[in-house]
Amino acid sequence: MALPARLPAAATSRAKPPRLRTGDRVALVAPAGFYADQLDFQLVTEAMVAMGLVPVPQPHWKDRFGYLAGTDKNRAADLNAAFADRSVNAVMALRGGWGSQRMLPYLNWATIRANPKLLVGFSDITALHLAIQARAGFPTIHGPTAGSSWSKYSYAAFRDLAFDGKLPLYRNPIAEQDRLVQRQGRTQTLRPGKASGKLLGGNLTVLTSLVGTPWLPDFSGAILFLEDTDEAPYRIDRMLTQIGQAGILRRVAGVVFGQCTNCKPSDGSTSLFTLDEVLAQHLTPLGVPVYTGAMFGHIDNQFSLPVGCRAEIDADAGTIRLLEAPVA
Incomplete structure (x- = not known):
């Protein structure tokens, strides 16, 4: 696997992503494991719509390369495109698994740094959260992936941050267990x-x-x-x-x-x-x-x-x- 000859600069931006609003477009990316089940993907899009958002699946979300959602370059291309697209307001990972770290050298850090957007996800998405801190410097959200169950509790916590900018x-x-002492x-x-x-x-x-x-x-x-x-x-x-x-x-x-x-x-x-x-x-x-x-x-x-x-x-x-x- 050939890697770029030069590493990106470590300059960072103090700018913050815009808060989400009803009707905003959110890119759905698969930076790690593949997402093959069409019904599960339908549930993802329905959850985004229930939040008042417009899901925008990126081109390679259905790809499969072994246990990855496409090649490293293609997964990186989707993330690069999502940050470059001025009509997209935030980026959500469909799932974790493994693979986000593999594509870090292929990300366009100048573009990402110039277009701060909320990146949302957890687990393997940690690689992206930390790399963005190292190379771009704007906040991201360690929270449910797009494919998570999105309980009412999790959604309320996410909305407080992403939509309302609260400080909870x-x-x-x-x-509420049936016990004298809760465990x-x-x-x-x-x-x-x-x-x-x-x-x-x-x-x-x-x-x-x-x-x-x-x-x-x-x-x-x-x-x-x-x-x-x-x-x-x-x-x-x-x-x-x-x-x-x-x-x-x-x-x-x-x-x-x-x-x-x-x-x-x-x-x-x-x-x-x-x-x-x-x-x-x-x-x-x-x-x-x-x-x-x-x-x-x-x-x-x-x-x-x-x-x-x-x-x-x-x-x-x-x-x-x-x-x-x-x-x-």
Whole structure:
């Protein structure tokens, strides 16, 4: 696979994307895994219409190249076209999977930088969120992909940011289990205190894969937020060890670890480190506020987090307060 001879410049823009309004056109792209089911795609377009938006599928969304939605160059071409198209107001990824990182060298960073638009998605889309922070500098939204279930909770959180430019306080909603003591939706404080900084992060696996590449932003003073899915605790241990030894963890002002869905020992053993033990080993010694269990990641009801915007966390209360809107 031939790559461009020169890497893009790292200049960034302070401009913010415009907020979404009813009737806006939103490009649908598939930067990672393929999206083959026509009924699922129909549900996506119906969800966009229910939001008052006009879905604009990009040409290669139906392509398939192994487990990818077309070749790296074609997937990148769709994203480049979406940012270049002045009639398109935002860009939504259809799904995650794997592959966004592969196309980063083929993106037209000058065009993306000159046309700030909300990019929305999570999981593998972390590669795009972080690369945009490193190469363009405008906010994006770590939230549901276009193909997510879009619960009422998730949509309300997304609308607060993308349409209304609000500054919400995110706190896990109180569970309503038939128990004297609620278990669902709990947060755990690993190190107390408050901290503020730019929100940077996303999927831990994807972030780790970007270490040593030119696609990571500076994490100095940042609020690092992390999530993952289907990873055994020893793998989380390995990845936190890597980003720790790469110097990322010691630069941050605070950490929020969201949901790690189905992150259990692969052999079902109870004699190994638990996920909680792994997180405590790596995050507590940092000397900054840390809490876990926030509602973002591979779950139906999730916060929308504006990557690149300032926020304050309260590790005792288990909250994230946005201090800056992602839209103009």
